[in-house]
Amino acid sequence: MxxxxxxxxxxxxxxxxxxxxxxxxxxxxxxxxxxxxxxxxxxxxxxxxxxxxxxxxxxxxxxxxxxxxxxxxxxxxxxxxxxxxxxxxxxxxxxxxxxxxxxxxxxxxxxxxxxxxxxxxxxxxxxxxxxxxxxxxxxxxxxxxxxxxxxxxxxxxxxxxxxxxxxxxxxxxxxxxxxxxxxxxxxxxxALSVTTPAQIWLSTGIRAVDHCVEGLCSLDPKAGEQSDKGFTEGLKLLVPNLLITKKNWDAEEPRLKEMMGVIEAMKGVQSGVPMGGSHGIGHQLGPLGVGHGETSCIMLPPILKYNYSHGDEKVKKLQQKVLDVLWGEKAVADVLTSKGLKKETADAGDVVGTVISELGMPRTLKDVGVERSQLDALAENCLKDPWLKTNPVPLTEKKQVLEVLEMVVGDGKSSL
Missing domain, CATH: 3.40.50.1970 (Rossmann fold)
Structure with missing residues (x-):
């Protein structure tokens, strides 16, 4: 009661x-x-x-x-x-x-x-x-x-x-x-969440965004109208309000909407839709001292770019669902436009990455203390995670994982 x-x-x-x-x-x-x-x-x-x-x-x-x-x-x-x-x-x-x-x-x-x-x-x-x-x-x-x-x-x-x-x-x-x-x-x-450090609150918000994005992009048979509804509503609640929270830390209304967005995201997850490479690689970054939210901040954009460049038209069409949601939110579209992105040409990796940068979250492995010398062992461990196989472009070989990691090494040689 x-x-x-x-x-x-x-x-x-x-x-x-x-x-x-x-x-x-x-x-x-x-x-x-x-x-x-x-x-x-x-x-x-x-x-x-x-x-x-x-x-x-x-x-x-x-x-x-x-x-x-x-x-x-x-x-x-x-x-x-x-x-x-x-x-x-x-x-x-x-x-x-x-x-x-x-x-x-x-x-x-x-x-x-x-x-x-x-x-x-x-x-x-x-x-x-x-x-x-x-x-x-x-x-x-x-x-x-x-x-x-x-x-x-x-x-x-x-x-x-x-x-x-x-x-x-x-x-x-x-x-x-x-x-x-x-x-x-x-x-x-x-009101309680106002006392949470910004790095934790915003990065875990991107973790919830990661659920939505990888869920919407999943090729698994469990993915469909029911799961898409939760993931879509989650994105609409999470991303605009995270941007608002970044600018107005004490505002409680956007924080409550973010909390509701997490519930919507988890509705999609509870449909049984498996996650993809961002989650799978993130699991192995955890033991290296990287927070769960931070793993999503770093790995989601390169996974989206890898899948887009190596995937077929179906993979690209699924990413378009993410783009349609984010460009459809004025608070998000304003940020993207201000950073020089165009709706006609920006891919999902660009869009999500720009949001993460606007929140001031880490974008490279170097940002969180992971060095190039650790990539080989990291890639080996990642291949043991079941969600690499459920990535829209299955990651089954070490060279694939290394290609993704290479984008975000952050030592001046990365491509992202």
Whole structure:
């Protein structure tokens, strides 16, 4: 049941999970649903280290009061299993009956794995191994503890029943998935997002744009009218409003539209449409210390250019869908025109790249500390990612990946 003044509804009807909450401050929403929706009395909070030092965290603690039984400050990047086991044991010791995450990224993924582990009585490294997708353990029990995510980025991980976490014994980032895994409630508060660093907010916004663009350009049979609707609406909400946010940081209305754009993008993803080379190469840039949003900023334009130059007319026609959406938004068209682009001649790589540059995000591997000497090993690792094969022009050979990477090395010899 909604609180007074709150918009409370399913993100993906007719599915009832997750619900989204907008319209009231996040501490008020969290306290209301902990009590009235989940009837919980022992809340465990996982909060990012940076947010834990802010007034926002103080307000959440004040709203929940003595219902808080435990707090975890941060989970390290790429969600190490050791961190998760520490939290699992702490939750078990304190008898928590609900989890709230305040932050994004590793916290969101971590909560998913934690609830799956708790449901299956797992509290060791070997036990976590049995929960991975690779293990294919039959009849895993569904998570039982309700999870509330209060995200501070636009990456959209809170809308998926998939999580990644790293076994530091071999540095392998394993996938975990269960149809019932993930947030029960996602509280969206644009006022909270104002405190997110610009690099994180804007780059994760481009990550959501990447979902839309690679989704619209997919040749997979699952792609079609239904998925296109979500991806198209996502682009319309995300790109113009990211440009507005860049210029007017404190404005809350465009931020809420961006959050809605993430939901539309994830509707498309939930149709089962696979992503392409930008996502696939991005997965392997992550272990090199590159943020998920930054990988999309760097890799999406060259992938679009590679696909356009090596693809057939069908590939080019799919890219035209992206161009039609972006040129159709005045805020976007004004920026493109001001940078000298023409609707008749600019390709999708040019257009998307110009938007990313206008947001001040990184465009080359050098910008994020990846050197030319690392490209060979990077290309080898990229070929293991399944989304390289679902790229509109399948990337199945090392030389293809290197051709894409070469465009964005950033050492003065790159072509993009």
């Amino acid at each position: 909604a609180a007074q003044g709150e918009d409370y509804r399913p993100a993906f009807p007719p599915k009832t999970k997750p619900h989204i909450s907008t319209g009231i401050p996040f501490p008020e929403a969290a306290a209301h649903h902990i009590t009235s929706t989940y009837h919980a009395s022992k809340v465990y909070i996982i909060v990012s280290n940076s947010i834990s030092k802010t007034e926002n965290f103080t307000l959440l603690k004040k709203a929940l009061g003595d219902k808080i039984v435990g707090t975890r400050l941060g989970i390290k990047p790429h969600t190490p299993w050791d961190d998760l086991l520490e939290i699992i044991k702490d939750i078990q010791t304190k008898g928590a009956d609900s989890i709230i995450t305040l932050g994004a990224g590793s916290l969101t993924d971590g909560a998913k794995v934690i609830t799956l582990a708790l449901a299956n009585n797992v509290s060791t490294l070997d036990g976590l191994s049995t929960l991975t997708k690779e293990a294919q353990t039959p009849d895993l029990k569904a998570p039982q503890i309700p999870v509330i995510n209060i995200p501070t980025s636009l990456s959209g991980g809170e809308y998926q029943s998939l999580a990644g976490a790293t076994d530091k014994r071999n540095d392998h980032k394993a996938g975990f998935q269960h149809p019932e895994m993930g947030a029960d409630l996602i509280i969206l508060d644009p």
